[in-house]
Amino acid sequence: MFAPKFRITSSITTALMSVEADRQVIMELPIDVEMLGSLRETAKLAATHYSTQIEGNRLTQIQVQETLAGAHFPGRERDVSEVRNYYRAIEEVERLAKPLAPLTEEDIRQIHGLVLHGRPSPTPYRDEQNVIRDSVSGGIVYMPPEAKDVPELMRDLVAWVNGELEQGETPAPIIAALAHYQYATIHPYYDGNGRTARLLTTLILHRAGYGLKGIYNLEEYYAQNLPGYYQAMDVGASHNYYFGRVEADVTEFIAYFCQGMAQAFAAVRTQAMNAAGRGAHDRSPLLRRLDPRKRRLLDLFRKHGTVTTAEIAAHLGLSPRTIVALSRDWLKDGFLTLHDPSRKNRSYGLGQDYERLIVDEGR
Template identity: 70%
Template sequence: MYQPHFTITPGITKALMSIEAARQTILALPIDIDMLASLRETARLVATHYSTQIEGNRLTQAEVHQILAGTHIPGRERDQTEVRNYYRAIEEVERLAQRPDVPGERDVRRLHGLVMHGKATPTPYRDGQNVIREAATGLIIYMPPEAADVPALMADLMAWIQMEMDRDELPAPIIAAIAHYQFATIHPYYDGNGRTARLLTTLLLHNAGYGLKGIYSLDEYYARNLQGYYRALTVGPSHNYYMGRAEADITGFIAYFCEGMADAFAAVRFQADRAATRGAMDQSGVLRRLDPRQRRLWELLRRQGTATSAEIAANLGLSQRTVVGLCRDWVDNGFLEVHDPSRKNRAYRLAHAFDAK
């Protein structure tokens, strides 16, 4: 099985502590539903703009907003298609993140299908060799593994992710960083690898409880220091996968990733704090918007703090399968938060906007 080589340095530990402190603060902020929806949409737009910009998309952030609102810009059809496809893929990530299970290989292939074709149809891996060249000189800077090896390498990577998420020993940001690095290293497609790697990273973080209500994006950090991003991905004694890249020490990339995540979380912490201050809410007004099932669950969670899907099903008199779907929707609209993201014992709590004492 895939075995990454790295060391958890003091710098990585410091970044992880910063990430966790910001995470806890953001989750505790009383952001109302309307403000939460606005922040989420902003995060989707930022992620779409910067992740496609990294791959050469020429649209500005303002133009991305216009395109997704329905505007057509003549002569920029390819850029517009990339933006719409990536936005659909982000929406799919948010949907997949509500499932209790760790994402699998088919999920990743479906995300690539959305990125490249706008359809959630699993795409086949490349059937030939590809290389990454320096734009200015045309020199080969990386030669990925042969096509025949890609399926086994991808299966191995996804099995490693499943194992580490289940074991819950490595911090989730480190698992996400390694997944990002190894996906980019395998380079399983001719095109769309970077965008798919960043979507996989986001999905794993959301799945592990680092979704921050869906109001952040790491893509801006990469895009603003693109050479640093590429340098962090370039490790090992050779540009050839089979000549040291596969066994290289990836501590540097993990440090880069965690520092970027800490930076992004700190920025979101500031933004969310301001939003919470501006959007101080009247609790009674929000509660009036709850339907009868939500009111009943609100009372349960106010009494005991958290509840599993089985407990919620018993309380509402519904099947557990129905409750899983309801809880997914309630997390999406800001009524609930995932308290325990584990597959076997997923539990929920009230979003802080509904939990003011």
């Protein structure tokens, strides 16, 4: 069973206190729907840019935004694919981020499937040994555990995370930090481990009540403090998992991680206070019911009031047939109301609760 070794230092305590203070302020601030959506999108774009940049992606932050809007960059097809895949994975984390839901290996595998292939299909763990090499010298930096040990190590990690979250004795940021560290240590795949580790961290924090309305990211901190990131991860007397790292003291990484959270939360607190100062009204509990597709549709209804099946399909980039199937569910759950039932000109309005989101913005 995973049994990490660490100490609670004064720097970790200070960072945790800062996180809790900012978290409390942010969650109580009123933020209007439009601003909340804008802050969330900004956070997702930044997370996508910085997390892929850490892995060598060459697209700038502006190019990342253009890529997600449909642009192509000849000669950088792999970079474009990585960016789109990571953004899809963030949206999947949003979908999976149900408070207090237990973490599963299936969750992690689906996230990795999106990161690497752009599909939420669970991917199998590696079946051979792999190594991490220095990009300049080619020397071995780290040799993960053997492939035969990966399944058990992953089961132990997931069981440990769920157990710690259920007991509630260890602060959630420390649980997330240790999960990040151990996942990277196990290195269960040949590729995509770093990106998946960072998304796993986000998922755990969201489920533990540290989602912060989805308006922060930690990836920027990692990217801007990359030497510290690698130094904090590089513990143990040997580069071999079995000769040092498995029993290493990971206090330094926890400190690095918690300080990053404190920095990110402080920045978001400033943004949120500015937004609240503009007379915002918080409808975030209602917004949290919406998946990414429904959130995108709010913009369409905001402009037109009522919309047709064809307009919804064009806005979401889906086929009209798919929208017909989705609209049945949306009518049942109250997101949509049927405005014109005719087959040729069928149109919809927002359900009463969601109509208020748009009405409140105009006040």
